Amino acid sequence: MKPEAKAVEPASYSISELAREFGITTRAIRFYEDKGLIAPARRGQTRIYSPEDRVRLKLILRGKRLGFSLDESRAIIDMYDPAHGNVEQLQRLLLHIEQKRAQLEQQLRDIQSLMGELDEAEARARASLKQNSEN
Template identity: 75%
Template sequence: MSTTTTSYSISALAQEFGITTRTIRFYEDKGLLSPERRGQTRIYSPEDRVRLKLILRGKRLGFSLDESREIIDMYDPSKGNVDQLNRLLERIDAKRQQLRQQQRDIEKMLAQLDEATARTRAALKEQTS
C-alpha cells in the first residue's frame, strides 16, 4: 500500500489560479501561506493550496487579508467549521452593508453632479443669449 502526498510548486499554483508567483510570495511574507522548503524550492501542500484558494475567494468578496486570515485560521478539523462559517456570514453581511452605503453615497454624488451640470448649462445659456 503506497501513500502519495500531493505537493505543488509555486509555478503550478500560480498557473492554476491565474496569479503571479510574486503574489504567492507576498502571501507567504504576510504569513498566510507557509510552504515547506527544500533548499530554494518551495513545496506547497494540499492545505496550502486550499488556503490560497480561500485567500483569493476572500479577495474577490472584498475582504482584507487580515479578514481572510481570521476566517481561514478559525478552521479546526476536530471541531468542524460552524464558528468559521458564522464568522464568514458576519463578514459578508458587514461587507454588504458597506457596499450599500457606498452605493447610496455614489447616488448622492451623481445627483449633485447632475444639479451642478444643470446650473452650469443654465449659466452658460444666459451668458451666450
C-alpha cells in the same frame, strides 16, 4: 472498494504550478507568505506546496473576490484551525463570526438590489436599441 474514483490529486505543487492554475503571479504567492497567510514546506530553499496550502490559496482568492483584505482573509482562514484552545479566544472567534455573517448578509442585500437594477438597465438599453433600429 473502488480503485480510483476521483481524479488523482498531486501530493505537492510548485509555486509556478499554483500561479498558473489560479492566474496569479509567483510574486503574489510569496507576498501572501510574507504576510503569514501560507507557510509552505521547503526542500532546500525551494517552496513545496501541499494540497492544504492550495486550499488556503483558494480561500485567499475567494476573500479577494468578496473585497476582503488579506488580514480579513487570514482571520477567516484561522477560523478553520482547531488551534484555538482557550475560552477567551473562542468567545472572540464567535464574535468575529457573527460580524462576518452580518457583513455577508449586507453584501447579499447589496447584490440583490444591484442585480435588480442591472435587469432594469438591460431593459432600458434593449428598448433604446430597438428604438434606434426602427429609424
